[in-house]
Amino acid sequence: xxxxxxxxxxxxxxxxxxxxxxxxxxxxxxxxxxxxxxxxxxxxxxxxxxxxxxxxxxxxxxxxxxxxxxxxxxxxxxxxxxxxxxxxxxxxxxxxxxxxxxxxxxxxxxxxxxxxxxxxxxxxxxxxxxxxxxxxxxxxxxxxxxxxxxxxxxxxxxxxxxxxxxxxxxxxxxxxxxxxxxxxxxxxxxxxxxxxxxxxxxxxxxxxxxxxxxxxxxxxxxxxxxxxxxxxxxxxxxxxxxxxxxxxxxxxxxxxxxxxxxxxxxxxxxxxxxxxxxxxxxxxxxxxxxxxxxxxxxxxxxxxxxxxxxxxxxxxxxxxxxxxxxxxxxxxxxxxxxxxxxxxxxxxxxxxxxxxxxxxxxxxxxxxxxxxxxxxxxxxxxxxxxxxxxxxxxxxxxxxxxxxxxxxxxxxxxxxxxxxxxxxxxxxxxxxxxxxxxxxxxxxxxxxxxxxxxxxxxxxxxxxxxxxxxxxxxxxxxxxxxxxxxxxxxxxxxxxxxxxxxxxxxxxx
Numbered sequence: 118x119x120x121x122x123x124x125x126x127x128x129x130x131x132x133x134x135x136x137x138x139x140x141x142x143x144x145x146x147x148x149x150x151x152x153x154x155x156x157x158x159x160x161x162x163x164x165x166x167x168x169x170x171x172x173x174x175x176x177x178x179x180x181x182x183x184x185x186x187x188x189x190x191x192x193x194x195x196x197x198x199x200x201x202x203x204x205x206x207x208x209x210x211x212x213x214x215x216x217x218x219x220x221x222x223x224x225x226x227x228x229x230x231x232x233x234x235x236x237x238x239x240x241x242x243x244x245x246x247x248x249x250x251x252x253x254x255x256x257x258x259x260x261x262x263x264x265x266x267x268x269x270x271x272x273x274x275x276x277x278x279x280x281x282x283x284x285x286x287x288x289x290x291x292x293x294x295x296x297x298x299x300x301x302x303x304x305x306x307x308x309x310x311x312x313x314x315x316x317x318x319x320x321x322x323x324x325x326x327x328x329x330x331x332x333x334x335x336x337x338x339x340x341x342x343x344x345x346x347x348x349x350x351x352x353x354x355x356x357x358x359x360x361x362x363x364x365x366x367x368x369x370x371x372x373x374x375x376x377x378x379x380x381x382x383x384x385x386x387x388x389x390x391x392x393x394x395x396x397x398x399x400x401x402x403x404x405x406x407x408x409x410x411x412x413x414x415x416x417x418x419x420x421x422x423x424x425x426x427x428x429x430x431x432x433x434x435x436x437x438x439x440x441x442x443x444x445x446x447x448x449x450x451x452x453x454x455x456x457x458x459x460x461x462x463x464x465x466x467x468x469x470x471x472x473x474x475x476x477x478x479x480x481x482x483x484x485x486x487x488x489x490x491x492x493x494x495x496x497x498x499x500x501x502x503x504x505x506x507x508x509x510x511x512x513x514x515x516x517x518x519x520x521x522x523x524x525x526x527x528x529x530x531x532x533x534x535x536x537x538x539x540x541x542x543x544x545x546x547x548x549x550x551x552x553x554x555x556x557x558x559x560x561x562x563x564x565x566x567x568x569x570x571x572x573x574x575x576x577x578x579x580x581x582x583x584x585x586x587x588x589x590x591x592x593x594x595x596x597x598x599x600x601x602x603x604x605x606x607x608x609x610x611x612x613x614x615x616x617x618x619x620x621x622x623x624x625x626x
Contacts, residue, residue: 144211145378147226149277150239151213216280220272227284228293233378236299237311239277241487242536244304246314248490249571253278253317260318267322278318286323289330295376297336303408304491305400312337336376339396343403398453405446406458407465408492413442413507414469415481416514420591422526424478430470439466442507449499483533485515486541486569497576506587509580513587516565520549537569544568548585552592557585 120126127134216223227235237243247254254260263279266272272283281298288296298315300307315337320328393399411426417438418429429435443462450458468474481488493508500508519542523529532538544565551557562581566573 139211142211143231144226145231145233146236147232147234148236148238149280150237150243216274220274220280223280224272224283224287227280228287228291230291230293232296233294234297234299235281236301237277238301240302240484241304241491242484243277243302244311244314245276245278245318246310248487251310251313253314253321255321264318264321278315279322281315282319282322282327285319285327285331285335288334289327295334295336297338297376297379299338299340301340301342303342303404305404305495306339306397307400308337308339334376339400341396341400341403343399343407393454398451399456402450402453402456402458402461404492405450405496406443406462408488409446409496409511410439410443410465410469411481412485412489412493412515413511414439415478416485416511416518418478419482419530420514420517420524422524422528424530425472426476426478426481427470427472427474429478430466436466438507438510439469442510445500445504445507446493446496448501448504449496479531479533482518483535485518485533485535486537489515490570494570494574494577497574497580502576502579505576505580506583509583510587512562512566512580512584513591516545516548516584516588517552517591519545521546541565541569548588549592552585552589556589559585561585562588 120129212226214222214226226232241248245254245257245260246252259275260278263274263276263282266274267279267283267286272280274280274283287293298308298311300311304310315335316328316331319331391399414426414429414435417435418426418432421429421432421435423429423432423435430439440462443465447458447462489511493511497505497508519538522532544561548557548561548565551561559582562585563578566577566581566584570577
């Protein structure tokens, strides 16, 4: 019989559990946005014995589904045991708060003098920024509502910026110590971008005085978390129960800018947490090679009839395309201290192929426009024009994905969450109709690019003819990956007929 996972059963488990007394933890970290990526970096569970005065325990704040905020005191098992070292129990979370109902408590925890670090995993949308300019998007309903609430002295807030601004007002009034705000999201220079939006929000919420206080007392380190974290599903839970008899309901690089202290993250996991002066090279490597390749495999894989990432990566043609994509965009990645990019790319493809992850392609296609804009498009500026075909292929696949909801095998696929899908779908449908009717035009592709991305660069618009050509080819001969030209980092399209999308140069087996 499976053992329920909670505080009272830890001593009976056969897997590693926290070696420290959790009742003696003094939370020094508040995390906003409880989810998989926040729990996956394993440095949070394998810290060495606590030193006097050291920041260690964590309070977690969530703002969407109460079931996530009411878990087993933050203890989670790592189902990805083939990728990592095994299954173990997390221990640092001391409290969960549900932001929509516990506003006062959330602000109190953020404003407490004992809070020295605030971490966030709220996705790109959580910054409330204009993705094109990086400025605070004051047209967002959540921003407008929070500014009005703060002006009225209320704290029934909606955004992370709103809660942080309310906490800043109280910390300023109480004379609280300095604070580090650490973003762990997949956003290039995430600390800089969060700081800009925070300062602009603070100026509107509390005037120059509040902005000046945050500017002088808070730091916003940049960070990069290199982890693949699929959503926990029934398969993961069943595997844990079957293999370990436990019933559970549910490498990092960072700039060392923590004015009030932090846990000794760099002391764990054999140096997989690096504290550096400049995180940008690591960010570019991860965003362009891991996140960008996720976009490449996502649309291509779904259209080919696959649903899991490892299944798609076992398709020889898709494996070849992803290799060509990585080689092409890798030209835009600067040298990264201590990292061999060739080995990193090989390792990434191995991670993508890991069946234990059970990662779903439709997870990768969520928030498509935002993810493509952040992970794929910046690569173009550092790539020779003749090698940009693999990026054009991502866009061509995305257009077809938007235009119809069935794959090459005639099987329907679910629609991933994307706030811009309704806006872009008519243009995609028209372009796909032209492709099936004999040929999409470069003009249509340019219209789509301008609709999808505000202020598209000349390099992006120059891809329009190739996007149109690739989309037309997928309609007429059903192939976009696996040609001999891929091996050299270029991109050619299969010139043979075949019933399955993305088969190799000789068609399906």
